[in-house]
Amino acid sequence: MNAPKTIKTAIIVAGPTCSGKSALALDLARRFNGTIINADSMQVYRDLRILTARPDDADEAAAPHRLYGVLDAAVPGSVAWWRSEALREMEEAWAVGRIPILCGGTGMYLRALTDGLVEVPDPGDAARTEARGLAEEIGPEALHARLTEVDPETASGLRPNDTQRISRAWEVWTGTGHGLAWWRSQPGLPPAPCRFVSVQLDPEREGLRRAIDFRFGQMLEAGALEEVSSLLERGLDPVLPAMRAHGVPELTAVLRGEESIEEAQKSAVLSIGRYTRRQATWFRHHALGKEGDAMISLRRYTHYAQDSESHYEKIENFISERVDAVAVSS
The missing domain is CATH 1.10.20.140 (Histone, subunit A)
Structure with a gap:
């Protein structure tokens, strides 16, 4: 009989913006001794803590968080860069006995791990x-x-x-x-060397729209306008990803006297709502995993953070069955 070995396992928490992913990831990190790794293409920018709803100091103190606020707004992130950094963080988590929890709504980032990635040469x-x-x-x-x-x-x-x-x-x-x-379509980098257990959140539309509106109001109270003002003072190229983050164009219009704050909030909420519809459609048509992985999709609920008591037990049981029993004979 060969000695038991441990299968490397990672948890994915995915879904549209404002669906409660961060709250769920934090609950799972406490339960499963996890390290939360950002999989959102905008939360990587340190200049946009408020507008991208990055975890606050209390959340970061409750569990390790990685790849949040690690890029300057002048540096365009990429899926290849993120994949390399995420793999490094995953290996570091496994090395100290923690489970990586990949949390975010950027589907192409997550698929670069679950399905692999084709490397496109630098065009120059x-x-x-x-x-x-x-x-x-x-x-x-x-x-x-x-x-x-x-x-x-x-x-x-x-x-x-x-x-x-x-x-x-x-x-x-x-x-x-x-x-x-x-x-x-060309051969590329392989999937991450692990098994994935994925939770995909898919809230009902009206509840999500209310959550988006409420969150944007909170962002304004927390200083989102000042955050955008500081960003504009840097004179960065307007085509950079950070300059196109949700809320940045709308609040830029306010600072230039082109819109009222009320008009900007309405425009931003509508834009984010359209984006979440595209996200939800993408996730419904793209399973995050490969053969042998596991996935659960929770649909038609209001919001994880609001409905967490009714949903968490189901999610925890689903993951426990797959994460707590990872020792197998080789």
Whole structure:
């Protein structure tokens, strides 16, 4: 009989913005001796603690939190960068007997771990400069039309007003000679060397909308306008991801005297609501895991933090059955 070995296991807590992921991840970290690893593409920026609803000091004192506020707003994050950092943090957690808990709503980040990732070559500074220049000169819709002519497969998966992703697609096509869709079809980096147990939250629409509105009001009271003012003082490139975070364009309009604070809140809540619909649709169509992993999807409830008592026992039992019994014979 061979000696028992431990299967490396990680927990995923995923779902749309404002669905209560952070509260659930913290409860699970206390129960399963976990280290919470950020899987939200905006919460990596240290300049946006308020507007991205990063965990507060009390939460960070209750359980280890990693990859929150680690990038300057001037540095564009990427899925490849995040995957490398997340794997490093996961290994460090396992090394000290903790379970990594990946918490966030950026599906492409999470799938880079569960399914692997194709590495796209650096298109070069010239291609980046051209893409940004065109996006500013002719606008995202016109650039999307050009992309459709040369790389229709990639263009078909992009919204015509998504400046950041259209610029990225154009620079990759220009700088590498192949489109993003082509690169993504090539062999790439393997999935993370572990088993995943995933919890995907999917609240009902009206309850989520109320939660978004309430949270944005809290952000304003906590100093979100001042946070955006400090960010604008840096004079950063407006196409950087941090400059396009939810709430930043709307509060920028307030600071420029173009909108009232009430109008900005209404616009931001509507924008975040549309984004959460896209997130929810994505998660419904993309299982976070591979064969042998486990997943539970909780749907049609108001909000985890509000309904935690009725839902936590179900989630805990589901995870306990899979995490507490990880010792097997090799």
